[in-house]
Every structure is written in C-alpha cells, then in structure tokens.
Amino acid sequence: MHAVTSARFRAAVDASREDWEIIENAERQWRRNAGVGEGLLRLLGSLQYDDALGAPVNLYTHCLQTATRALQDGADDELVVVALFHDVPEAISQNDHGALAAQLLAPRISAARTWLLTHHGVFQNYYFVNHPTRDRHERNGCLDHPYAEQTDYFCRCYDQNSFDPDFPVLPLDSFRPIVRRFFTAAGAA
Ligand SMILES: [Fe+2]
Numbered sequence: 001m002h003a004v005t006s007a008r009f010r011a012a013v014d015a016s017r018e019d020w021e022i023i024e025n026a027e028r029q030w031r032r033n034a035g036v037g038e039g040l041l042r043l044l045g046s047l048q049y050d051d052a053l054g055a056p057v058n059l060y061t062h063c064l065q066t067a068t069r070a071l072q073d074g075a076d077d078e079l080v081v082v083a084l085f086h087d088v089p090e091a092i093s094q095n096d097h098g099a100l101a102a103q104l105l106a107p108r109i110s111a112a113r114t115w116l117l118t119h120h121g122v123f124q125n126y127y128f129v130n131h132p133t134r135d136r137h138e139r140n141g142c143l144d145h146p147y148a149e150q151t152d153y154f155c156r157c158y159d160q161n162s163f164d165p166d167f168p169v170l171p172l173d174s175f176r177p178i179v180r181r182f183f184t185a186a187g188a189a
Pocket residue numbers: 086087097098120121124
C-alpha cells in the first residue's frame with residue numbers, strides 16, 4: 001500500500017513546483033477514477049430526505065425517476081447521467097439550475113446535452129399548463145434550434161412526468177456503474 005503523499009505548504013505562495021506536481025497527479029488520478037461522478041452521487045444522495053416543498057416528490061426522487069425513465073427508454077450513458085443530475089443545483093442555489101447543472105457536468109458532456117440542460121427549464125414550462133406565473137410559450141424563441149427537439153423529448157418523456165410518488169424508481173446505487181463508466185471514459189479522454 002502506498003503512503004499518501006501530500007504537499008506541505010501552508011500558504012499557496014510558498015508551494016514548490018513539487019507540491020503542485022503532487023496535487024496535479026492526485027487530481028489526474030481522481031479524474032481517472034471517476035471522482036467527479038462519485039462526488040455528484042454523494043451530493044444527490046444527500047438530498048434523499050429533503051423536504052418536497054409542496055411537490056408530490058422531493059428532488060431526490062424526481063431525479064431518480066427522471067433517470068429511471070431515461071434508462072428504461074434506452075438512453076445512452078450520457079443522457080442517463082444528465083437525467084440523474086439535471087435538477088441537483090435546485091437544492092443548493094436560487095440561480096439558473098439548468099445552467100448550473102451544465103456547469104457541473106462540463107466539460108464531460110456534449111454540446112447537445114449542455115444545451116439541453118441549460119434550456120430544459122424553458123422547455124419544461126410548456127408542460128406547466130396551469131402555472132400561475134410561468135409562460136409556457138417561453139420556448140417558442142428556441143424551437144428552431146437544432147437541439148430543441150431532443151430537449152423537448154427529455155422534458156416531455158422523462159422530466160415533466162417524474163413527479164409520481166407511485167412510480168417504481170430504481171435505487172441510486174443501480175446508477176453507480178453507469179455514472180462510473182461515463183466519468184471514467186470522460187476522465188480518460
Ligand atoms: Fe429542472
């Protein structure tokens with residue numbers, strides 16, 4: 001077993017070249033071992049008992065349900081990962097959660113899925129038919145975009161319908177191999 005080597009500086013200004021190499025090597029190893037994915041799984045897992053804030057299910061169940069639907073629909077690993085983490089930033093920020101989710105997964109995801117995440121809120125509004133304040137036609141300005149159709153498909157088939165407390169969601173652990181596979185491949189690239 002290798003001893004863990006850590007840089008010994010106490011202020012960044014004192015760090016040596018060797019210190020930075022230790023850190024860079026550790027970060028590279030972490031990426032190779034799908035560390036980003038593990039961190040996101042921990043973050044999502046921490047939401048398990050969060051209040052649903054008036055919704056039929058909380059964010060944790062909503063994310064699992066969205067990802068379960070994507071997986072059962074035959075989505076590729078990237079889209080399952082996108083579905084699994086698409087709303088996680090809603091739990092920790094009042095800012096645009098779609099853009100934040102895209103940032104969390106960048107640069108591991110494609111331009112198409114980055115656009116999907118960034119715009120899914122606008123497309124989701126179309127299905128909030130009776131929402132008192134949201135404009136369901138807000139997406140109209142984006143409908144000609146090449147990624148609009150896949151974004152609507154995500155919202156229509158996976159996201160807007162994933163508030164069902166009776167839907168048999170797959171447990172978080174069942175997504176672990178997919179997350180690991182996706183981030184290992186992305187980290188090695
Ligand atoms: Fe969302």
